[in-house]
Amino acid sequence: MTAVGATIPLAELDMDPYPTYDRLRRSQPVCWLPELKQWLVTGWTEVAQVLRDPESFTTDMPDSPMIKLCGGVPMLLREGADHEDVREAFIHDYDPHRVNDYVDTIVRPHAQRLLDALLPGGGADLLADYFEPVAALSEATLLGLGSAGADTLRDWGNNLARAAVNFSHDPDVDATAVVALADDGAVRAMLADLREHPDRSALSNLMHANRPANDGRADSDVLAMLKHIAMSVIEPGWLAGWTWLALLDHPDQLAQVRADRWLVGAAVYEALRWSGPVGALTRRTTRPVTLAGQDIPADALLAVSIASANRDHTAFHEPDRFDIHRQVRRHLGFGVGLHHCPAFAFVPAIARTAVDVLFDRIPDIQPAPGWRPAPHGWKLRLPGPIRMTWQSR
């Protein structure tokens, strides 16, 4: 087993993974990360190959810390008929034909109310005070958890995210996450109620869809899946944040998008390619495989970098450039294959609406003096605080 990747410290990936990815794609598209004991896959071809072949590269990872934290097996870590059953119960609430119902009746009203509250302050950290709450409130509403549920989901999600990237095994991070994820009394009460009184919420469908009336899926199953979904719930907020950061960094494109809202969705999708919040997906080999000439044994863990694939120069012209006018080809920001993001239409709609409403309501918005972007992470890549100011009103 060659270990050239030993020269890649995780700290380097954490700060800005893209130069490293670029080097690896050219020299070693499948590389061993000793600190992590995982294989990092960076080439577009190899990433797509892994995601499209669930028989060789499974999401079934019995040792995943997510299972313990969530108290059961999340949807993403299920395979086969079991995965198909819960995915089918869940995905139709995220079908593209529902997107405009949600934007008009859920996302836009939440965004407007949040800005109503922020406007008098004259400034905010857009990520924590606006983008994340828009996403969490919208998803919580759709799930049927209401505004109080949004806070719970954000708390669970942020703790899961910190645990998922706790590569140094800091015991405090894990302990805090265990405590946060165990705080589920209110949601358990809701589930008990939904069991007796199904409604139209996504959570109710997750419990009841395609099951006989008195035989809904078990609380423990539904709760574990919901807890893991909590992490995805804030990702549309991160995507909106990345779109904003990218536009701030490219004032000419910011001016174009502001003047022509036809371009907002294009900017969101390009931000997802250029700096997707979900940087790497995890898979386990079910048998010995050879990937880009590299032999990998059975039962090895792979960090499958969709973020790197989305900057592969064999797939994209000038891949490091953020360009809303790019002749967009499909990228891997939502994954591909059986486990691709079921909310692929809703996520960009949330981000797009949050940015659009911000343009409408705060035309004079600008970066706070002294603020510097501080994005971080590679497995999950967060935009960091986005401090902006405006004339108080």
Place this chain on the structure above:
Amino acid sequence: MTRVGSGVSLAELAGDPYAAYRRLRAEQPVCWLPEPKQWLVTRWADVATVLRDAESFTTDMPGSPLIQLCSGVPLGARVGEDHRQIREAVAHDYAPHRINDFVDTIVRPRAERLVADVFPAGHADVLSAYFEPAALSSHADLLGIGDTDAARLWRWGMAMVNASTDFHGDPATATEARAAMADLDSVLGSLVDRLRTAPDTSVISHLVHANRPADDPRPDADVLPVVKQFAQGQLQAGWLGGWTLLALLAHPDQLAQVLADRWLVGAAVYEALRWSSPLGVVSRRTTRPVVLSGQEIPAGAVLAVGVGSANRDETVFERPDEFDVHRTVRTHLGFGLGEHHCPAYAFVPAIARTTVDVLLDRIPDLSPEPSWQPAPHGWKLRLPGPIRVTWRYDAAQ
């Protein structure tokens, strides 16, 4: 070739295909239609099999009248790498992440203007005065021919609709189809010439240039027939809006719920697409002898694949003939399936949803004209017919 069972006449299908489909699904799920010389496939399972198995059931139909109409091979009739490349050139313009850009900057403003135009009359056939022009003009904006008069867009589409559902060879229909296509050519010819040297962000420009070297754009034969098929397809988004309103007018309790809770509009549109798909049947050709629901079919046979029937299959949907906006919605076959499924599957319901939503906003008191009777018709393509509604307009307001 066995031809058991009572069969079905085209006249019966054109009137109300659903009663015939129900009988056929039970008694003769793959049934020979002597008039168009096609096999009609009506069960969900068989329809899904056919659409998923592109090797046995191809869209490559060299004798298709559609190819003659389009003066070349449209996207829906292409196969393999050729199909993949052309589809890839335009599919991104219809990607789900563009839905809200499209709705906010194109569809809603178009719908608002059209409602404002019809409102003072106090009554209208909202299919021809609203749903069809809103859909046609919105999609024309995407194509890059948004300044074309809606009546002209309608003529192109209807000429193709009439020609492709003319099973009796009516000469007047064929003449009008040729004339309308010549008119479309006169618009497209100069546009495509211009786009060759000056690309823009329109669908037609992407059709010419996407994934091609700058000095080697696609030839006319790969562009014009594709756009001509779109000219017909873009009418269907208008019909879907019409079908949704028609279904709601027939179910006043559900109309009241949708009026009060716009969360339900998209659900109503998707249910209307199941309950009464504008595209009732798609065509395929067998590449080898096959057996479907026990029926042997020879190679080279043409199949009328009934997605409209499959969407009412009692083995898949409870109370399939009922329109129900609260249905726990499963995926249905309204947009087809497999590699030829509708590339605009996210945009079509967005157009229908937005037009219904704007209409309910602006004219919440609309009601059927007293003398009006719904007259839906067709089975291969199923049209809602005129939708005559009336509302209160006070000129003093």
